Amino acid sequence: MILPIYTYGQPVLRKETEEIGPDYPNLKEIIQDMWDTLAKSRGVGLAAPQVGLSIRMAIIDLDCISEDEPQYSGYKRTFINPYIEEVDETEKETQEEGCLSLPGLSEKVTRPARIRVSYLDENFQEHDEWVDGFLARVMQHEFDHLDGVVYTDHLKGLRRQLMAPKLKQLVKGIFSADYKVKPLRK
């Protein structure tokens, strides 16, 4: 089932999420709904708060960019209770980011290039690994959502100032998206 994506201004996007266990109600269905929703909106990642659920879970699909980035062929993962455990501060990278909850906007964001993450997969198997490149960026973006953070929070100076009026428009519901959304106001 395709779910509406909660857009900027919705309080759920600013809430700290709760960890979940295997007994969380309808977990399999929720994960499947998130995959359906991500495929329909053609994003690379989706965090549970973006579909209105304040739980610590996200999905990432990099298979959809594997034509240009063959190393990500088949990369579709579910992350339950993920955390960034360590950050390699020696190298940062700047790249354009967007977010399904902020339709029509994008901006360059600087993030550490290499991080260590821990998470459970959909079978509640534990993982602990170092990642880099685009995957490290997408993970940081998605896991930020689980702490109530969106990418525009990382902007500084003029970029931040220029973004502010655009964010206000989103809160007012003045935007268009070619996928199902749930804005604060219509």
Ligand code: NI
């Ligand atoms: Ni996002």
